[in-house]
Amino acid sequence: MDRRDFVRTVAAAGGTVAVAGLVAACTEEAWHGHAMTGPDLAPAGGGAVTRYPLRIPQPVDPGGLSLQAAPGTVGIIPGKSTPAWMYHGQFPAPTIVAQNGVRYTGVRFENSLAQESIIHWHGLLVESVNDGHPQQAVGPGSSYSYTLNVAQRATLNWYHPHPHMKTGEQVYRGLAGAFIVRDSVDTGFDGNPLGLPAGSYEIPLIIRDASFASRGNFQFSNKSSGFWGNTPLVNGTFAPYLGVNKGVYRFRMLNGCNARVLRLALNNGGAFALIGNDGGLLDQVRPVTEIIAAPGERFDILLDFSALNSGATVMLRDLDARWDILEFRGTGGASGTGSLPTPGGFLSTIVPLSAPVTTRRFTFDGMTRINGKVYDINAVEFTVPFEATERWTFVTNGNGPHPVHVHGAHFQVVSRTGGRGRLYDWERGWKDTVLVNDGESVDVLIRFTAHEGLYIMHCHQLAHEDAGMMANFEVVRMATEAET
């Protein structure tokens, strides 16, 4: 596929006017067998769907940032107001933008909720005391100070609460935001060597589901089988559209659902130019027509709208729920400055991990246990030598999907056997979350090179996590002969 093919695949939708079911709540109930009640959000008369401009969360610098978590109300469903829990009074929270190599001090979490909480920076490789371990949760009226020493590849991360047994509800009610790290390879302060789309051509898309009662309140249940909402939101926007100029856009996508795995595709079958994932840029650009996105996973894609005429549309869909998620609507406006790298074109150097010295096996059992044990917040289940390469095997014992997430290091996925029996392009490079479906066994190579200390691994189906599918481990520096 060459550059022109990318252009064509997107442009092929020109003229398509998407009027398909906006909220496929009924098909969704059938698909999951979850009895979800929700409002009838389809407009009367079955006419064209009314769409609303996509919200773009405000970008903020982390230095001296004070993030207060507090209850408030937000307008999501037109004409209604929704009680939510928010950082900074925003839904979703502001997009934190940091630079590799900078040590940000005075980052504060203030808890104005009626329950304990703590912020975890999913994907950031920070010291244990700054990681938001559940042991660090603070009560109502208290605060926690962080120093974020950003020393890692450029990537899209995610910040959200991590108190023991309460993460699912707090994330669901609105406490979550994007956290972008930049570096000199990827649109850093000192340049943009790859010519990636930037400014208003680089857009975070936090995709999540929710259910609403007729008054507009969130519906939620905490049962460990997980919560599936009946309505997709992007950046907290109901039925969103984004006006796109004739140019190349970069979308930083994140599955922020509590439990739902999304199968993302364009309505015209066009390809995404996949350039990155959890751990930043891939080695090269790859076209993919579908992305299976588990909670916590990130996807960095480019789309070229240079042939999309004014008023023409392309729809981002979830093929499993049969949802229209986000409409791209041509403005006919002039092009941006970003360009589309040639498929196969070089993006970044990924040095493969090899020669693991230890193999560990983790079974994800039922909805509450890892290796047969429910999470004990005070126990250290295993220790990992600093800088040793290890092979970790994740196995499911039912009740999947289990999106497995590790704090403190990124890993490389090396194999998946059983189930889908293959790896996907978005699982190349560096990851911190990998999807394990029932019947599957997934091997990753992992090496902790950032910090020693206490970290956790867990299932990112948040109801599983809250019910105990989580384990503490400690990264320890082994004494060398010179030190003893």
Ligand code: C2O
């Ligand atoms: Cu996104 Cu341990 O979390």
Ligand code: CU
């Ligand atoms: Cu994390």
Ligand code: CU
């Ligand atoms: Cu799970």
